[in-house]
Amino acid sequence: MDYCGMSETFPLVANDQTFLRQVHLELCRILRKLCTSFGIQVTSEIGTSVINITGLLYNLYLHLLYQRQNQSPYDYTYITIILATFYILKIVLINGVCKHAADEGKKIIEIIRQIYGCCQDTDIREEIQQFDLQISQNPVEFFTFGLSLNYQLLTSCLTTVTTYMVIMVQMSISMESSKNS
Numbered sequence: 001m002d003y004c005g006m007s008e009t010f011p012l013v014a015n016d017q018t019f020l021r022q023v024h025l026e027l028c029r030i031l032r033k034l035c036t037s038f039g040i041q042v043t044s045e046i047g048t049s050v051i052n053i054t055g056l057l058y059n060l061y062l063h064l065l066y067q068r069q070n071q072s073p074y075d076y077t078y079i080t081i082i083l084a085t086f087y088i089l090k091i092v093l094i095n096g097v098c099k100h101a102a103d104e105g106k107k108i109i110e111i112i113r114q115i116y117g118c119c120q121d122t123d124i125r126e127e128i129q130q131f132d133l134q135i136s137q138n139p140v141e142f143f144t145f146g147l148s149l150n151y152q153l154l155t156s157c158l159t160t161v162t163t164y165m166v167i168m169v170q171m172s173i174s175m176e177s178s179k180n181s
Contacts, residue, residue, distance in 0.1 A: 039144035098149035105140025
């Protein structure tokens with residue numbers, strides 16, 4: 001979108017820029033409060049989801065390993081896969097919403113930089129430059145206990161599940177072999 005042509009249609013006034021900077025600072029303050037307020041809840045949701053996924057997959061492994069001849073493994077398998085998918089989707093959605101909001105914040109930075117390049121008035125350019133600096137110093141990011149809520153956290157969660165699954169399977173094989181000895 002061409003934002004250069006908009007400057008003639010909607011002229012920016014220095015007071016409007018000051019107001020926008022104040023609104024942005026207020027939004028950043030609210031974002032920090034949200035991260036602080038809901039950080040424990042989000043972290044516990046992600047943590048319990050990781051624990052549940054690990055437990056479900058390990059129980060599925062044990063069930064398939066020691067299944068009885070007269071039992072149908074499909075019912076248990078389907079339920080376990082549905083529950084594990086539910087917990088994975090919970091992590092994906094939490095991280096996806098936060099990542100989307102952060103991406104929208106980055107788009108705003110790009111728009112402001114395009115407007116800065118089009119504007120001829122030095123006072124307004126100064127205000128836009130100050131606003132750009134403010135946005136660069138206070139980016140839109142969601143954190144909880146030092147963890148950035150984005151797809152990198154999702155990768156970390158799935159890596160944790162995989163690591164614990166490998167450890168538990170190795171331990172169960174080791175315990176089974178020592179029991180048979």
